[in-house]
Amino acid sequence: MTLDALNYAIAWPEIVLMAMACVVLVVDVFVEEKNRNFSYLLAQLTLLAVFALVATTGEETVIAYNDMFVHDSMAQTLKMFILAITFVVFVYSRDYLKERAIFKGEFYVLALFAVLGMMLMVSAANILMLYLGLELMSLCLYALVAFQRDNGNASEAAMKYFVLGAIASGMLLYGMSILYGLSGSLNIAEIATAIANSNDNRIGMSFALVFILVALAFKLGAVPFHMWVPDVYQGSPTAVTVFLGTAPKLAGFAMIMRLLVEGMGGLVNDWQMMLAILAVLSMATGNIIAIAQTNIKRMLAYSTVSHVGFILLGILSGTAEGYSAAMFYTITYALMSLGGFGMVIMMARAGFEADQLDDYKGLNQRSPWFAFLMMILMLSMAGVPPTVGFWAKLAVLQAVINIDMVWLALVAVFFSIIGVYYYLRMIKLMYFDEAEDQHPIQCGRDMQITLSGNGLLILALGLYPAGLMALCLATFG
Amino acid sequence: MFADWPLLSLTVWLPILGGIAVLLSGDKGDASGVRRLALIISIATFVLSLGLYTGFDITTSDMQFVEKATWISSFNINYHFGVDGLSMPLIILTTFTTILVILAAWESIQKNVAQYLAAFLIMEGLMVGVFAALDAIFFYVFWEGMLVPMFILIGVWGGERRVYATIKFFIYTFIGSVFMLVALIYMYMKGGSFAILDLHVLKLGLDEQLLIFFAFLMAFAVKVPMWPVHTWLPDAHVEAPTGGSVILAAIMLKIGGYGFLRFTLPITPDASSTLDWLIILMSLVAVVYIGFVALAQKDMKKLVAYSSIAHMGFVTLGMFVVFQIWDNPANTDHSGAALAVEGAMIQMISHGFISGAMFLMIGVLYDRMHTREIGAYGGVVHTMPVFAAFAVFFAMSNAGLPGTSGFVGEFMVIIASFKANFWYAFLGATTLILGAAYTLWMVKRVFYGEIANDNVRQLKDINAREFAIMSILAIAVLALGLWPAPVIDVLHASVENLLLHISVSKL
Numbered sequence: 001m002t003l004d005a006l007n008y009a010i011a012w013p014e015i016v017l018m019a020m021a022c023v024v025l026v027v028d029v030f031v032e033e034k035n036r037n038f039s040y041l042l043a044q045l046t047l048l049a050v051f052a053l054v055a056t057t058g059e060e061t062v063i064a065y066n067d068m069f070v071h072d073s074m075a076q077t078l079k080m081f082i083l084a085i086t087f088v089v090f091v092y093s094r095d096y097l098k099e100r101a102i103f104k105g106e107f108y109v110l111a112l113f114a115v116l117g118m119m120l121m122v123s124a125a126n127i128l129m130l131y132l133g134l135e136l137m138s139l140c141l142y143a144l145v146a147f148q149r150d151n152g153n154a155s156e157a158a159m160k161y162f163v164l165g166a167i168a169s170g171m172l173l174y175g176m177s178i179l180y181g182l183s184g185s186l187n188i189a190e191i192a193t194a195i196a197n198s199n200d201n202r203i204g205m206s207f208a209l210v211f212i213l214v215a216l217a218f219k220l221g222a223v224p225f226h227m228w229v230p231d232v233y234q235g236s237p238t239a240v241t242v243f244l245g246t247a248p249k250l251a252g253f254a255m256i257m258r259l260l261v262e263g264m265g266g267l268v269n270d271w272q273m274m275l276a277i278l279a280v281l282s283m284a285t286g287n288i289i290a291i292a293q294t295n296i297k298r299m300l301a302y303s304t305v306s307h308v309g310f311i312l313l314g315i316l317s318g319t320a321e322g323y324s325a326a327m328f329y330t331i332t333y334a335l336m337s338l339g340g341f342g343m344v345i346m347m348a349r350a351g352f353e354a355d356q357l358d359d360y361k362g363l364n365q366r367s368p369w370f371a372f373l374m375m376i377l378m379l380s381m382a383g384v385p386p387t388v389g390f391w392a393k394l395a396v397l398q399a400v401i402n403i404d405m406v407w408l409a410l411v412a413v414f415f416s417i418i419g420v421y422y423y424l425r426m427i428k429l430m431y432f433d434e435a436e437d438q439h440p441i442q443c444g445r446d447m448q449i450t451l452s453g454n455g456l457l458i459l460a461l462g463l464y465p466a467g468l469m470a471l472c473l474a475t476f477g
Numbered sequence: 478m479f480a481d482w483p484l485l486s487l488t489v490w491l492p493i494l495g496g497i498a499v500l501l502s503g504d505k506g507d508a509s510g511v512r513r514l515a516l517i518i519s520i521a522t523f524v525l526s527l528g529l530y531t532g533f534d535i536t537t538s539d540m541q542f543v544e545k546a547t548w549i550s551s552f553n554i555n556y557h558f559g560v561d562g563l564s565m566p567l568i569i570l571t572t573f574t575t576i577l578v579i580l581a582a583w584e585s586i587q588k589n590v591a592q593y594l595a596a597f598l599i600m601e602g603l604m605v606g607v608f609a610a611l612d613a614i615f616f617y618v619f620w621e622g623m624l625v626p627m628f629i630l631i632g633v634w635g636g637e638r639r640v641y642a643t644i645k646f647f648i649y650t651f652i653g654s655v656f657m658l659v660a661l662i663y664m665y666m667k668g669g670s671f672a673i674l675d676l677h678v679l680k681l682g683l684d685e686q687l688l689i690f691f692a693f694l695m696a697f698a699v700k701v702p703m704w705p706v707h708t709w710l711p712d713a714h715v716e717a718p719t720g721g722s723v724i725l726a727a728i729m730l731k732i733g734g735y736g737f738l739r740f741t742l743p744i745t746p747d748a749s750s751t752l753d754w755l756i757i758l759m760s761l762v763a764v765v766y767i768g769f770v771a772l773a774q775k776d777m778k779k780l781v782a783y784s785s786i787a788h789m790g791f792v793t794l795g796m797f798v799v800f801q802i803w804d805n806p807a808n809t810d811h812s813g814a815a816l817a818v819e820g821a822m823i824q825m826i827s828h829g830f831i832s833g834a835m836f837l838m839i840g841v842l843y844d845r846m847h848t849r850e851i852g853a854y855g856g857v858v859h860t861m862p863v864f865a866a867f868a869v870f871f872a873m874s875n876a877g878l879p880g881t882s883g884f885v886g887e888f889m890v891i892i893a894s895f896k897a898n899f900w901y902a903f904l905g906a907t908t909l910i911l912g913a914a915y916t917l918w919m920v921k922r923v924f925y926g927e928i929a930n931d932n933v934r935q936l937k938d939i940n941a942r943e944f945a946i947m948s949i950l951a952i953a954v955l956a957l958g959l960w961p962a963p964v965i966d967v968l969h970a971s972v973e974n975l976l977l978h979i980s981v982s983k984l
Contacts, residue, residue, distance in 0.1 A: 364633075368592070379625065384621055384622070384624070384625065384651075385617065385618040385621045385622050386618050386622050390618070390621070391549075394552075394614070394658070394662070395552075397658070397659065397662055398552070398662050398665070398666070401659070401662050401663055401666055402666050406659065406663060409659050409662070410656070410659060413655040413656065413658065413659055414655075416655065417648065417651055417652050417655060420647070420648060420651050421644070421648060424628070424644055424647055424648075425644075427628070427629075427632075428632060428640055428643075428644065431629055431632055431633055432632040432633055432639065432640055432643075464548075465549060466547075466548065466549040466550060466551065469549060469551045469552070470550070470551055473551050
């Protein structure tokens with residue numbers, strides 16, 4: 001087989017990213033400590049270049065590398081958001097890393113490889129490929145969580161994340177092997193055909209489905225497989241938390257789409273109820289336990305758990321509208337989470353993590369602008385119009401009501417009412433309480449501009465969500 | 478004069494953008510520039526909204542000043558404005574009240590002035606949007622959006638227990654509205670449109686109607702507020718700054734009443750007809766029981782808050798008594814239904830003026846004495862004679878004295894209730910006694926008698942600014958009381974159309 005038959009050109013972005021990650025790794029060795037910014041700039045440049053490559057790839061679906069790799073509009077959209085979000089993460093994290101003396105080239109190398117893993121997951125047409133992408137991403141993330149190695153919390157978080165992540169990977173692999181045994185193929189499209197043609201192996205298929213679903217729930221942090229989420233979010237350096245809480249969610253969404261919808265779409269009746277249970281438990285647990293938190297990173301972690309529940313609502317509807325609603329939700333959630341953790345990074349300074357809720361008291365007096373942005377982010381997470389979080393919830397609820405599961409929509413809005421309380425408490429702290437901490441808020445101009453853009457984007461998308469919605473709909477339409 | 482302008486968009490966006498401008502001009506240095514800017518914006522908005530009145534065609538019940546553009550095509554959600562006789566008067570009430578609120582804050586608010594005024598201006602635009610929106614989701618965006626500035630207003634500039642009160646306010650309203658959202662999406666799935674006028678003609682079975690009715694009831698009953706979901710209101714009123722109380726009482730409560738007219742009655746007429754007894758019961762409990770509760774209050778703001786709940790009971794009574802008017806075999810010509818709904822509308826507008834005036838008066842006293850306890854006052858008439866004259870006037874109109882606007886609406890609703898059932902009218906009419914009792918007793922304790930203490934002795938009478946606010950409101954109350962015809966004319970075609978619509982079963 002010739003190279004052309006592999007259709008390798010479609011994977012140019014991944015190839016460039018991998019090459020550049022290696023270049024950063026090598027170059028960083030020769031860069032002196034005071035010029036460490038060079039590695040940072042190189043990493044950012046890589047992301048920009050790869051983003052341009054992805055953006056200029058055609059829209060039509062192409063399958064390459066012997067049916068291992070697929071490029072379609074979902075992959076393109078998700079990759080663009082993954083790259084853009086990672087770019088912003090790097091901007092946010094630079095000063096934070098410097099202040100803690102962990103401004104090292106390895107951070108960027110690991111993050112770039114994690115991005116490569118995500119891109120492979122997003123483009124996987126073969127379950128083995130999916131698994132490899134997932135492992136590449138996860139291993140890099142484990143290392144990133146432990147990046148501040150002298151910090152006890154970080155080491156503990158990394159350990160937990162690694163052990164539970166390994167169990168989940170084992171589950172996934174076991175489910176995949178059963179699937180392979182029953183269908184005789186690792187190719188996602190062929191698995192789908194095998195499922196459509198097999199009526200006698202239903203039990204076996206369901207068995208595989210359960211293992212795969214458990215692994216997906218682990219990776220996404222859906223209840224009851226969410227135990228690692230708060231600990232890891234809290235223990236990691238915030239610069240890593242912001243990465244962990246954003247881009248991998250998009251990859252996780254893609255993984256669900258590839259495995260459950262494209263691969264095991266024939267079993268929709270089996271996984272629909274399973275996802276419904278996971279969704280209800282996630283929304284309930286996430287929203288209720290978040291109320292009791294005093295640490296903002298933990299609170300946002302539980303908020304993530306509840307948002308995962310909402311994303312699952314869209315997927316379980318099993319319709320194109322539902323998938324696009326879930327995609328819209330995932331993207332907007334990643335943007336909100338990016339802003340939320342970005343705010344925590346901005347408030348932090350050398351020797352001070354700003355991770356307690358009380359650290360945000362009286363923010364309106366110290367910086368009205370950033371208090372306003374944080375308010376927008378909180379309102380968006382709570383789903384109050386005119387922020388984009390409202391449209392995300394609306395789209396998901398619509399998908400659920402469309403399949404006559406009104407009860408599920410009622411449960412969802414009930415728990416979102418409970419959720420409103422802790423987001424409002426954040427606004428209360430910022431606006432109604434007196435400031436205890438009088439340190440001026442210091443951060444670089446680049447961070448200020450990016451964070452402002454991030455917050456305003458949430459508002460702008462709330463005022464005009466049509467573009468992003470149409471983009472998501474076109475993906476599955 | 479500005480018939481060709483997109484008046485509704487202007488009335489919504491001018492205060493919102495103006496509010497942002499006020500916010501950006503900041504709190505640095507002298508605040509008088511910010512105050513003037515906010516006042517100019519609010520007056521300009523009021524003048525624009527008057528264009529809605531002068532250009533209004535009272536012969537038709539169709540939507541007027543319609544603006545429509547695609548907003549979110551994938552969900553068929555439109556940027557869709559338009560007014561009829563039910564919403565237009567409430568829009569003018571909103572723009573009118575905002576001017577007074579900004580004037581009232583001139584001296585009493587010294588902390589974060591720009592943020593305070595900006596919150597009011599932005600809220601004004603959002604409230605006008607609620608009344609003008611003809612797309613259900615567009616409506617919902619304004620409906621929820623307006624909670625945010627109010628939340629901040631109570632929380633930042635409020636009293637001692639402001640945090641408790643404002644979170645209670647937000648969550649109560651939020652609980653009500655999310656279930657409405659589910660109902661709206663359900664109807665969209667059924668009919669493929671979020672346009673309110675399309676929802677009016679959407680065919681719905683009785684079971685569906687009942688569920689949708691309860692979803693709407695949760696949203697609107699909290700907002701009105703009806704007994705037994707009224708408990709957020711006294712807390713919110715007591716803790717809110719004067720301006721916040723005025724807007725709450727004068728406008729926000731009306732949004733609940735408006736919701737019944739725009740959504741509940743026309744979308745679920747059969748459920749409304751089946752469950753009219755429930756609403757009538759809740760309304761009468763509000764009128765009678767809450768009237769007694771008001772009598773027992775020691776805090777002036779709490780007293781007026783409970784009085785608001787009692788008066789809003791008339792609004793819901795007037796809206797739902799129409800079914801019993803039609804069903805009453807003794808009332809063979811079925812007359813009186815229009816009187817009931819028009820009475821409810823007049824009551825809403827009148828209550829907007831009177832409750833606003835009452836809260837502004839309490840604000841005047843509070844600015845001077847920093848207490849709202851009735852017991853801390855006594856003999857104010859000796860030190861503030863001009864103010865006392867206004868106070869007695871507004872108290873009389875709150876009690877429903879003929880010649881004031883408070884009388885017109887209540888009288889119309891009571892007359893109409895007679896056509897349904899004697900006891901409705903009887904129980905409703907107790908408000909004339911109870912209202913007089915609690916309001917006049919408060920006036921007696923605060924204003925008459927010997928001067929109670931040295932603080933009262935040192936009171937200064939109202940200044941020119943406060944005099945202006947009070948006289949504008951007094952003129953409005955008198956005008957609506959003596960000659961309500963212009964407002965009723967505006968309402969009439971829309972009310973007739975609404976009644977025609979709900980008299981036909983959807984089943």
